[in-house]
Amino acid sequence: MVSRKEAITVKLNQVTEDVLKVIDSYGFKQEGAYNLRLNGMAVCHGDSRHIAIVKKTDLPGIDIRISSEAQNEQVHIPVVMSEPGLDVVYNDFYVEDGADVTIVAGCGIHGEGCSETRHDGIHTFHVGKNANVKYVENHYAEGNGTGGKILNPVTKIYVGENSVFTLETTQIKGVDSTKRETFVELGPNAKLYVTEKLMTHDAQHAISNMEVKLNGEGSSARIISRSVAKGTSNQIFHPKAIGNNACHAHVQCDSIIMDKASISSIPEINANHIDAQIIHEAAIGRINDEQLIKLRTFGMTEEEAEAVIIENFLN
Amino acid sequence: MVSRKEAITVKLNQVTEDVLKVIDSYGFKQEGAYNLRLNGMAVCHGDSRHIAIVKKTDLPGIDIRISSEAQNEQVHIPVVMSEPGLDVVYNDFYVEDGADVTIVAGCGIHGEGCSETRHDGIHTFHVGKNANVKYVENHYAEGNGTGGKILNPVTKIYVGENSVFTLETTQIKGVDSTKRETFVELGPNAKLYVTEKLMTHDAQHAISNMEVKLNGEGSSARIISRSVAKGTSNQIFHPKAIGNNACHAHVQCDSIIMDKASISSIPEINANHIDAQIIHEAAIGRINDEQLIKLRTFGMTEEEAEAVIIENFLN
Numbered sequence: 198m199v200s201r202k203e204a205i206t207v208k209l210n211q212v213t214e215d216v217l218k219v220i221d222s223y224g225f226k227q228e229g230a231y232n233l234r235l236n237g238m239a240v241c242h243g244d245s246r247h248i249a250i251v252k253k254t255d256l257p258g259i260d261i262r263i264s265s266e267a268q269n270e271q272v273h274i275p276v277v278m279s280e281p282g283l284d285v286v287y288n289d290f291y292v293e294d295g296a297d298v299t300i301v302a303g304c305g306i307h308g309e310g311c312s313e314t315r316h317d318g319i320h321t322f323h324v325g326k327n328a329n330v331k332y333v334e335n336h337y338a339e340g341n342g343t344g345g346k347i348l349n350p351v352t353k354i355y356v357g358e359n360s361v362f363t364l365e366t367t368q369i370k371g372v373d374s375t376k377r378e379t380f381v382e383l384g385p386n387a388k389l390y391v392t393e394k395l396m397t398h399d400a401q402h403a404i405s406n407m408e409v410k411l412n413g414e415g416s417s418a419r420i421i422s423r424s425v426a427k428g429t430s431n432q433i434f435h436p437k438a439i440g441n442n443a444c445h446a447h448v449q450c451d452s453i454i455m456d457k458a459s460i461s462s463i464p465e466i467n468a469n470h471i472d473a474q475i476i477h478e479a480a481i482g483r484i485n486d487e488q489l490i491k492l493r494t495f496g497m498t499e500e501e502a503e504a505v506i507i508e509n510f511l512n
Numbered sequence: 513m514v515s516r517k518e519a520i521t522v523k524l525n526q527v528t529e530d531v532l533k534v535i536d537s538y539g540f541k542q543e544g545a546y547n548l549r550l551n552g553m554a555v556c557h558g559d560s561r562h563i564a565i566v567k568k569t570d571l572p573g574i575d576i577r578i579s580s581e582a583q584n585e586q587v588h589i590p591v592v593m594s595e596p597g598l599d600v601v602y603n604d605f606y607v608e609d610g611a612d613v614t615i616v617a618g619c620g621i622h623g624e625g626c627s628e629t630r631h632d633g634i635h636t637f638h639v640g641k642n643a644n645v646k647y648v649e650n651h652y653a654e655g656n657g658t659g660g661k662i663l664n665p666v667t668k669i670y671v672g673e674n675s676v677f678t679l680e681t682t683q684i685k686g687v688d689s690t691k692r693e694t695f696v697e698l699g700p701n702a703k704l705y706v707t708e709k710l711m712t713h714d715a716q717h718a719i720s721n722m723e724v725k726l727n728g729e730g731s732s733a734r735i736i737s738r739s740v741a742k743g744t745s746n747q748i749f750h751p752k753a754i755g756n757n758a759c760h761a762h763v764q765c766d767s768i769i770m771d772k773a774s775i776s777s778i779p780e781i782n783a784n785h786i787d788a789q790i791i792h793e794a795a796i797g798r799i800n801d802e803q804l805i806k807l808r809t810f811g812m813t814e815e816e817a818e819a820v821i822i823e824n825f826l827n
Contacts, residue, residue: 454783457786458786459783461781461783462782464778464792465778466778467775468797471771471773474795475794475795475796475797476795479781479792480790480791481781481783482783482790482791483786
């Protein structure tokens with residue numbers, strides 16, 4: 198059990214409330230363990246019996262300490278930026294042996310001006326043995342501002358023996374430029390499940406680099422990436438699975454290309470052990486014409502039918 | 513019809529004859545269109561009615577001119593090195609519209625000394641319209657010499673409208689180090705079929721980079737790579753399919769890893785057009801245990817059973 202402080206409920210404005218609704222699909226409340234970072238400042242924060250959030254003293258950001266006693270618990274740490282500027286934050290998660298926790302993060306930008314709004318979240322997960330961690334991260338930007346809306350997350354994940362780590366990351370819309378860097382190291386019998394969903398439109402750019410080292414005997418990884426590129430947007434995926442022990446990995450990247458968009462998929466599979474079994478599949482193509490025709494016979498416009506197909510593809 | 517010179521038959525020694533048997537699976541004869549390069553020198557050469565081989569005046573190597581009238585014809589241009597040293601050769605193939613030809617190349621090294629033997633063949637194919645070209649290239653090295661046996665081929669292929677280019681490349685065994693560079697550009701409705709087979713053993717290294725640009729409307733590519741890495745050998749594959757127009761591409765890499773070997777597969781698929789459909793599949797794993805057990809119940813030793821499975825996998 199970790200120490201607990203009394204939380205003070207803070208009144209949030211409508212823009213912040215609206216952005217939170219989009220980026221926190223579990224529903225953000227000022228209850229339990231939570232930390233809301235607004236325009237580079239922690240504006241409200243609470244601990245729970247088994248989860249303590251401690252402000253860092255050396256760097257901007259927080260340490261989130263999740264005790265073994267946390268079972269089927271949640272912690273919410275959303276970031277909202279409604280003013281331009283650069284916000285860099287370092288969050289470290291310490292998950293004790295046997296904990297079972299869902300961490301709901303995400304960043305939403307509301308940009309009205311002509312200046313750039315950028316958030317770089319550097320998240321590091323130190324996961325003990327026999328733990329079960331689900332990390333959900335939604336990225337979203339809105340607003341009529343012409344200033345770039347930029348999100349460059351760095352995610353480092355160290356998974357201990359017999360632990361399961363599930364990473365669900367979604368770029369919903371509105372993000373002009375993103376560069377994701379994800380590093381994972383898996384211990385013995387550790388399991389990684391990654392689902393990455395990404396949608397770009399207009400002249401947006403997205404780069405996603407992911408490196409998964411299967412170091413432990415019996416470790417496994419399943420990485421699913423689904424993306425849609427519209428307009429003149431450009432996406433580059435570079436997932437890398439490195440089998441250093443007896444392990445299984447399956448990487449699957451599926452992309453839909455529309456309009457004048459372009460997508461590169463550069464998966465790398467690397468087997469350094471005779472019992473490393475690694476499979477990769479990737480496909481890039483346009484929207485399924487038969488599905489389009491079928492939906493249009495139900496009376497949908499082309500745009501409506503495309504929207505339904507894309508939503509299905511990403512879900 | 514191209515001009516034709518009288519060929520003089522040359523007596524070859526046993527080592528050369530033996531190496532030729534391995535690298536020219538169609539059977540090398542001093543008949544029709546052929547050119548044998550031995551230790552950096554063209555030792556025998558012949559033209560056919562429709563295929564002329566002309567020694568370059570500016571660089572080491574030959575120009576091979578294949579006329580439209582060539583139908584179902586062969587040209588053989590093997591290289592044998594039985595003495596150490598570096599041989600760099602530039603061969604250019606000019607294939608006229610409508611020609612139908614099989615080009616049998618390949619390089620065999622017989623090395624007995626402690627000095628390095630290395631062959632760098634830079635082959636460029638200029639293929640017109642409606643042509644059908646099959647290019648077969650086998651690489652092989654033998655001999656008890658401790659000197660490195662190295663083959664670094666560069667292959668550039670430009671395929672014109674409606675033409676079909678089939679590339680069959682095989683590294684049989686014995687090659688200590690190889691770095692393959694292959695570039696292909698496909699015109700409208702051009703078709704490319706690639707089958708790459710590669711076997712490494714002991715402490716060998718192999719790198720294969722391949723870039724296929726599908727520039728023409730209706731162009732297509734099917735690339736199949738199969739490899740086996742034994743001992744402490746290391747292989748790196750980097751095939752790249754770039755769809756710049758309405759096109760289809762399918763890249764498939766399957767590898768068997770044995771002993772202490774390591775394999776990296778880094779396929780890149782790049783769609784720059786809404787009607788570019790590109791699929792990639794890659795798998796790395798060990799020999800199928802069930803097949804091994806089945807063959808051993810037939811009385812085979814483990815080595816024999818492995819040899820049968822590998823031969824089947826590569827064929």
